[in-house]
Amino acid sequence: MKRIGLIGGVSPEATILYYRHLNAAARKKHGGQHSANVLYYMLDYGVMIDHYHHHAWPDFIAEVVRGAEALKAGGAEALAITSGTTHVGAAAAAERTGLPLIHMHDSLTRAMQAQNIQQPLLTGTPWVMSGDFFKPELAQRYHGNIITPSAHDRDMIGRIIFDELVEGVVTPASRADMASMVGHHQQQGADAVILGCTELCMILEQADCDIPVLDATAIHAADIAQILLGD
Structure with missing residues (x-):
């Protein structure tokens, strides 16, 4: 079992959906009241959507990379991003951290x-x-x-x-x-x-x-x- 670090917050509504899916999978496998043991780094949606609308992709990607680095420091062994648009930073996050990334x-x-x-x-x-x-x-x-x-x-x-x-x-x-x-x-x-x-x-x-x-x-x-x- 790997400790997965998830980059979320873009938007919070979608991140909640991922967490529900992962908890359901944990309960299905282990039964009882088990839940998904994951790390989350929540990006600030207000910051990210401003970068999106201004096409400031280097700044957008830099935020994703910072999240990935924080997750690695917290013990993540692999990464995932809970947003389609935010996968624009996936390659940079994987390269900077050296961690495998579960790509959408x-x-x-x-x-x-x-x-x-x-x-x-x-x-x-x-x-x-x-x-x-x-x-x-x-x-x-x-x-x-x-x-x-x-x-x-x-x-x-x-x-x-x-x-x-x-x-x-x-x-x-x-x-x-x-x-x-x-x-x-x-x-x-x-x-x-x-x-x-x-x-x-x-x-x-x-x-x-x-x-x-x-x-x-x-x-x-x-x-x-x-x-x-x-x-």
């Missing part, structure tokens, strides 16, 4: 390969969907045709994430908008939807869609739990 893109790739997904729709923060990191990095691992929503839909998803989900707000209207958007892309050939922002599982689930929903939070957390619990 590896988890998603295995899940898509297992289901023979050929043309997934990538959703997430606007930067995840259209920036120069998340999609290209995932494409290096996965050789299907990753598609992204239109600019209008990217704006809609971004509004839902930043104005609602990170505040813990989930509305029926936004759920319907997300499901309708996925249905439209299904008609255009999408055979799955990737929830590449870790808050999106709060508003979209398999029952809302007719194509597979790849919940990055649950998929990634399951891989973290395997290493944490020694499976």
